[in-house]
Amino acid sequence: MHALYLKPKEHRRLFKGHLWSFSNELQSLPRDIAAGETVRLYTNEGKFIGTGFYNPHSLISFRLLSRTGELPDGEFFRKKILAALRLRERLYPEEETNAYRLVHGESDGLPGLVIDRFDTAFVLQVFSAGMDLHLPLICDILRETFDPSSIFVRNESVLRELEGLPLYKKTVFGTQADALKTIHDTGIVYRVNLLEGHKTGFFLDQRENRRMVRKFAGGAEVLDVFTSDGGFALNALHAGAASATMVDISREALFRASENARLNGFSGFDTLQGDAFDVLGDLGSKKRSFDLVIVDPPSFTKSRKNLPTALKAYKKLNKLGLGMVRNGGFYATASCSRHVSESDFLDTVHQASIAAGKHLRLVFRNAQPGDHPVLLSMPETSYLKFACFYVTGN
Secondary structure, eight states, X not given: OOEEEBOTTTTHHHHXXXXXXXXXXXXXXXXXXXXXXXXXXXXXXXXXXXXXXXOTTSSEEEEEEEXXXXXXXXXXXXXXXXXXXXXXXXXXXXXXXXXXXXXXXXXXXXXXXXXXXXTTEEEEEEOSXXXXXXXXHHHHHHHHHHOOSEEEEEEOOGXXXXXXXXXXXXXXXXXXXXXXXXXXXXXXXXXXXXXXXXXXXXXXXXXXXXXXXXXXXXXXXXXXXXXXXXXXXXXXXXXTOSEEEEEESXXXXXXHHXXXXXXXXXXXXXXXXXXXXXXXXXXXXXXXXXEEEEEOOOOSOSSGGGHHHHHHHHHHHHHHHHTTEEEEEEEEEEEOOTTSOHXXXXXXXXXXXXXXXXXXXXXXEEOOXXXXXXXXXXXXXXXXXXXXXXXXXX
């Protein structure tokens, strides 16, 4: 097994619990080691740090797997996956939900690997060359451990290109027809498409925040922007909202959202297809207003260098969204970019409220749920910001 050495003092972050070493921290970047190969990493003084995946073509050159020298074999992956399962079983009893994130990458000791469970189906995403090499083994372990009905791979994220990996999606086990699954979450049923829905088929990371908006939804007229499969709107209707307007640029997403509303026996909903900025601008020109507005956009930046542009877009979006809220109503907004800090996020909303002529009182804020755990030693594992505000005029 190849050995790599860090430059002086570059081990300190790893000894505090971080799992990455960057290309400029290594003494050398050997090109004769294949991307994804398992190597041993040492400090500049020769002290063993651990085993992990190496990629000479990535800014993240080393991803730590084990501090005791374990190798990524079947037993290693089985142990890690079962440990992750024990946590999820504590967090989410079957009667509450049958869908959750089983493995959240670095936070579960499996850097670059995401596994989402939807009842008896599993969807995987891989973001590192090392995990990509071990994908067949991981799928075999899932079959042995869970006896799933189907396994899908959704490797469509542009983050894979940073590792020199191709983008694709495929059915590993089962058939394409198995991609249509029915899941339940705290009293609401969803019909999801694991091959065509966003990311792995459904946004699991907003589950607790969707539940939170029920507190403000009774009798309300609701606007849900970037609705995707209808998650926030359905929770509002479940809580007795008078109506819910669901907005998304995707016709397919709005079809799924409408089908989910009907599946739960909800009425009083409608859909608007279009770019969120355009739809909100049009609603504003028509003097439309709502008691509860939810804005849950995709990430506006994948890198820190684009952060200023992203913050301008967040400010514009939140100004438009706040303009839709009636006096005494509620506004819920989010950011899923890890490059946007919570302080930047809240400051952007504050600036938007000034521009919109609104006074905000923060009544709830949250982050990602327990099946997307955060390593305190690794801020990169924290990405979701969510806040609810009570809105009045200035």
